[in-house]
Amino acid sequence: MKIKLKVWRQKNQQDKGGFKAYDVDDVSDDMSFLEMFDVLNEQLVKKNEDPIHFDHDCREGICGACSMYINGRPHGPEQTTTCQLHMRSFKDGDTITVEPWRAKAFPVIKDLVVDRGAFDRIIQSGGYVSVNTGGVPDANDIPIPKKIADHAFDSATCIGCGACVAACKNSSAMLFVSAKVSQLAMLPQGQVERKTRAENMVSQMDDEGFGSCSNTGACEAECPKGISLENIARLNREYLNAKVTSDNI
Amino acid sequence: MKLDSKIPEGPLAEKWSKHKFNIKLVNPANKRKYDIIVVGTGLAGASAAASFGELGYNVKSFCFQDSPRRAHSIAAQGGINAAKNYQNDGDSVYRLFYDTVKGGDYRSREGNVHRLAEVSVDIIDQCVAQGVPFAREYGGLLANRSFGGAQVSRTFYARGQTGQQLLLGAYSALSRQVANGKVKLYPREEMLDLVMIDGEAHGIVTRNLLTGKIESHSAHAVVLATGGYGNVFYLSTNAMGSNVTAAWRAHKKGAFMANPCYTQIHPTCIPVSGDHQSKLTLMSESLRNDGRVWVPKSKEDAEKIRKGQLKGVDLPEDKRDYYLERKYPSFGNLVPRDVASRNAKEVCDDGRGVNKTGLAVFLDFADAIKRDGEDLIKAKYGNLFDMYLQITGEDPYKMPMKIYPAVHYTMGGLWVDYNLMTNVPGLYAIGEANFSDHGANRLGASALMQGLADGYFVIPYTIGDYLARIPSAKISTDHEAFKTAEAEVKKRLDNLLSINGSKTVDEFHKDLGHIMWEYCGMSRNEAGLKKAKVEIKKLREEFWKNVKVLGTNDELNQSLEKANRVADFLELGELMVDDALNRSESCGGHFREESQTEEGEAKRKDDEFSYVAAWEYNGVDKEETLNKEDLVFENVKLTQRSYK
Ligand SMILES: Cc1cc2nc3c(=O)[nH]c(=O)nc-3n(C[C@H](O)[C@H](O)[C@H](O)COP(=O)(O)OP(=O)(O)OC[C@H]3O[C@@H](n4cnc5c(N)ncnc54)[C@H](O)[C@@H]3O)c2cc1C
Numbered sequence: 001m002k003i004k005l006k007v008w009r010q011k012n013q014q015d016k017g018g019f020k021a022y023d024v025d026d027v028s029d030d031m032s033f034l035e036m037f038d039v040l041n042e043q044l045v046k047k048n049e050d051p052i053h054f055d056h057d058c059r060e061g062i063c064g065a066c067s068m069y070i071n072g073r074p075h076g077p078e079q080t081t082t083c084q085l086h087m088r089s090f091k092d093g094d095t096i097t098v099e100p101w102r103a104k105a106f107p108v109i110k111d112l113v114v115d116r117g118a119f120d121r122i123i124q125s126g127g128y129v130s131v132n133t134g135g136v137p138d139a140n141d142i143p144i145p146k147k148i149a150d151h152a153f154d155s156a157t158c159i160g161c162g163a164c165v166a167a168c169k170n171s172s173a174m175l176f177v178s179a180k181v182s183q184l185a186m187l188p189q190g191q192v193e194r195k196t197r198a199e200n201m202v203s204q205m206d207d208e209g210f211g212s213c214s215n216t217g218a219c220e221a222e223c224p225k226g227i228s229l230e231n232i233a234r235l236n237r238e239y240l241n242a243k244v245t246s247d248n249i
Numbered sequence: 250m251k252l253d254s255k256i257p258e259g260p261l262a263e264k265w266s267k268h269k270f271n272i273k274l275v276n277p278a279n280k281r282k283y284d285i286i287v288v289g290t291g292l293a294g295a296s297a298a299a300s301f302g303e304l305g306y307n308v309k310s311f312c313f314q315d316s317p318r319r320a321h322s323i324a325a326q327g328g329i330n331a332a333k334n335y336q337n338d339g340d341s342v343y344r345l346f347y348d349t350v351k352g353g354d355y356r357s358r359e360g361n362v363h364r365l366a367e368v369s370v371d372i373i374d375q376c377v378a379q380g381v382p383f384a385r386e387y388g389g390l391l392a393n394r395s396f397g398g399a400q401v402s403r404t405f406y407a408r409g410q411t412g413q414q415l416l417l418g419a420y421s422a423l424s425r426q427v428a429n430g431k432v433k434l435y436p437r438e439e440m441l442d443l444v445m446i447d448g449e450a451h452g453i454v455t456r457n458l459l460t461g462k463i464e465s466h467s468a469h470a471v472v473l474a475t476g477g478y479g480n481v482f483y484l485s486t487n488a489m490g491s492n493v494t495a496a497w498r499a500h501k502k503g504a505f506m507a508n509p510c511y512t513q514i515h516p517t518c519i520p521v522s523g524d525h526q527s528k529l530t531l532m533s534e535s536l537r538n539d540g541r542v543w544v545p546k547s548k549e550d551a552e553k554i555r556k557g558q559l560k561g562v563d564l565p566e567d568k569r570d571y572y573l574e575r576k577y578p579s580f581g582n583l584v585p586r587d588v589a590s591r592n593a594k595e596v597c598d599d600g601r602g603v604n605k606t607g608l609a610v611f612l613d614f615a616d617a618i619k620r621d622g623e624d625l626i627k628a629k630y631g632n633l634f635d636m637y638l639q640i641t642g643e644d645p646y647k648m649p650m651k652i653y654p655a656v657h658y659t660m661g662g663l664w665v666d667y668n669l670m671t672n673v674p675g676l677y678a679i680g681e682a683n684f685s686d687h688g689a690n691r692l693g694a695s696a697l698m699q700g701l702a703d704g705y706f707v708i709p710y711t712i713g714d715y716l717a718r719i720p721s722a723k724i725s726t727d728h729e730a731f732k733t734a735e736a737e738v739k740k741r742l743d744n745l746l747s748i749n750g751s752k753t754v755d756e757f758h759k760d761l762g763h764i765m766w767e768y769c770g771m772s773r774n775e776a777g778l779k780k781a782k783v784e785i786k787k788l789r790e791e792f793w794k795n796v797k798v799l800g801t802n803d804e805l806n807q808s809l810e811k812a813n814r815v816a817d818f819l820e821l822g823e824l825m826v827d828d829a830l831n832r833s834e835s836c837g838g839h840f841r842e843e844s845q846t847e848e849g850e851a852k853r854k855d856d857e858f859s860y861v862a863a864w865e866y867n868g869v870d871k872e873e874t875l876n877k878e879d880l881v882f883e884n885v886k887l888t889q890r891s892y893k
């Protein structure tokens with residue numbers, strides 16, 4: 001099939017950027033969306049045009065690197081990552097618009113590549129259990145109900161892609177933050193730092209310039225890993241509770 | 250050169266404890282005077298950097314991705330082994346040790362492997378304490394499964410995302426040390442050279458991938474945790490960015506490369522669908538527990554299936570060849586990875602492949618669904634079936650899956666001694682980047698174990714032994730050695746940008762991949778390997794005359810990044826071929842057609858090849874020197890594998 005693309009091109013952070021149109025012929029159903037970009041990039045290089053830059057690595061939907069805003073939706077029409085989107089989700093002759101994530105806290109670096117360092121800094125502010133290597137109890141010393149462990153796992157599957165932020169009209173990072181806070185709040189290992197963690201991560205999130213959450217649910221609808229709004233509800237409870245009886249003394 | 254593996258004396262089970270007691274310690278107050286560079290933030294690198302930080306060392310941690318959490322380890326699916334014996338099914342440290350040595354086809358060191366099995370139990374404790382949500386039973390205790398044909402259930406897992414959960418655990422520990430100021434992160438920063446002063450590793454030269462700035466970083470020791478080099482084959486299950494550059498540059502500075510020809514080809518991957526293919530996706534090994542592998546008995550039927558005139562499901566039972574069950578009645582579809590892979594190749598080479606390209610076999614669940622019901626199969630493999638549907642557009646509940654082997658893991662890597670130090674003083678290699686523990690074949694769920702063993706529980710001790718012996722004075726990047734290395738790196742980048750030829754980097758990479766897969770893939774022979782050597786040389790010459798890399802160095806330039814990596818693959822490929830040529834025996838993942846039994850199975854030659862082949866670089870376009878480290882087996886008896 002033949003596809004028409006409108007792709008955001010931006011040379012660097014200072015550049016204003018703008019859309020550019022491309023035609024890609026010989027697209028097959030079996031191609032992934034990124035492979036379609038590979039084909040286009042090979043053609044561009046042959047014509048001495050700068051290839052389109054985008055982030056990607058695992059191409060298996062797990063590293064969270066790929067991040068294209070496709071036809072107005074993060075990761076495109078299916079609830080999956082950009083790399084797992086295949087061309088059979090489109091039709092011959094379609095025009096597809098591709099942009100980078102748009103959020104104040106994720107500045108565009110070049111073309112479709114953005115800086116998501118803010119997510120790392122949020123984790124650094126408290127997304128861990130403070131244990132050193134060695135000297136920990138035997139893994140089976142603390143049984144954890146299967147239901148709780150499974151629930152914690154569901155929250156832990158967040159890949160840090162940032163689609164939730166890109167989907168949100170306020171560019172809120174609540175889904176991302178709540179996933180980590182929830183995972184650790186549910187597990188016995190996370191209890192000791194439960195309150196400080198919620199407070200510190202929320203405060204870092206605010207400092208990074210993410211917007212506030214107005215519960216529209218756009219994030220959940222676009223999250224490729226199905227991280228649910230329950231996490232946000234839990235974070236709100238955790239945060240409130242932490243504020244009332246803070247351990248940050 | 251004489252290679253000293255530094256395996257401690259004494260009984261096997263006491264070696265590691267004795268060694269830990271005998272090695273030198275750095276006084277706690279002195280630790281902050283020492284700087285350590287860790288390149289790589291996968292399981293090995295992140296766990297090492299975090300542990301160093303906790304001990305009080307100053308750590309610089311590098312990765313080429315935008316965040317340490319995206320390292321390739323994130324993609325591991327199946328699980329991690331540990332000799333916990335929680336299932337009371339007869340597992341033990343010794344059994345895990347024994348299985349690993351045997352599984353590696355007796356080409357690994359007993360001492361290293363035993364230590365790996367010993368510390369495996371601590372890894373699980375550590376990860377649980379970090380909040381890694383492993384699968385659990387209803388009673389709240391940890392669940393296990395048997396993996397890759399193991400006879401005990403010792404594999405811990407977190408659904409099909411074990412690597413992700415373990416890496417996020419290590420990443421969280423790393424993040425904590427960043428917050429504590431003990432680790433400084435350098436994401437999107439690629440190591441392009443190793444810097445040596447007076448014969449010792451004292452730093453690296455990197456390129457900032459966003460600005461192109463070439464930077465020098467000094468340290469008292471350098472740890473490479475840069476992963477495997479499977480992407481030399483172009484198509485593999487590795488992440489797109491996985492590369493050999495850091496290890497290769499270290500090799501060119503004097504570090505030996507060991508057993509580079511040992512590659513693991515995984516039998517159950519989604520087949521190539523066309524020329525556009527950029528990577529291959531693994532379908533978990535566990536599928537072979539219930540799926541039956543087959544191709545048509547006749548070439549004519551296979552041809553019809555390829556052309557779409559006949560559907561696999563419609564071919565009557567008596568016209569199907571369940572070749573694994575036929576040839577290996579006792580193991581059937583559960584033969585080890587290398588055996589399953591080679592047999593798939595054999596039937597496809599025979600013209601009986603079942604997809605458009607002719608390079609696929611069926612993995613059929615019809616019988617399992619009939620026996621257990623669709624619901625049970627869904628409960629077991631639902632997410633894998635969904636993934637398969639997503640990628641191929643075919644429904645495996647209705648039609649047999651198509652699979653084909655793909656490059657998955659590299660057992661070879663930088664040579665290291667028992668302390669995980671390379672032959673270059675002060676340079677360490679951990680995780681998939683070293684050669685140490687898997688011999689000629691790695692068992693399923695053992696790479697994650699090794700990466701975390703190296704990073705959490707081995708190198709934090711052994712590095713102290715080295716640091717305690719060297720002065721703590723800061724190393725300055727003003728030293729001549731840094732200037733020279735920076736200049737070399739810049740020259741090479743300028744060179745790549747100035748060629749402005751007509752062939753893209755990907756075209757070269759694909760060509761190299763074809764050569765490697767054809768002649769140095771699942772089965773190898775002397776004539777083919779000799780041909781490959783000539784072709785790789787030719788391709789490399791052409792690369793440096795005709796590659797097309799656009800843009801400049803002073804910006805984010807993904808073509809330049811790739812060109813740099815492919816240039817190194819073009820050199821590594823030749824060494825892999827040399828190593829495969831030299832090793833005229835079959836062992837593990839390395840099958841030499843000249844060395845097989847009458848039934849066509851792999852035949853080791855223990856008298857001739859019970860050694861580690863460690864290759865020494867001699868300069869551009871010169872043949873490398875082979876150094877041998879003899880393998881001594883005091884505890885296990887060498888036997889030929891048989892799965893009949
Ligand atoms: C699809 C798949 C599934 C797997 N499943 C399993 C499994 O179930 N069980 C199991 O035990 N094993 C499994 N493996 C194998 C296992 O995942 C890997 O062997 C292991 O994760 C490697 O970890 P590592 O820390 O050594 O390196 P990696 O995780 O590959 O990390 C390499 C790091 O080095 C950095 N790096 C590389 N070069 C440079 C450079 N020049 N400069 C700066 N940084 C650099 C990268 O940025 C990255 O951070 C699987 C592998 C694949 C491909």
Ligand code: SF4
Nearest residue numbers: 158159161162164223
């Ligand atoms: S919550 Fe979902 S959308 Fe947001 S970063 Fe995590 S995986 Fe991506």
Ligand code: FES
Nearest residue numbers: 057059064066083
């Ligand atoms: S490239 Fe890793 S999630 Fe898409």
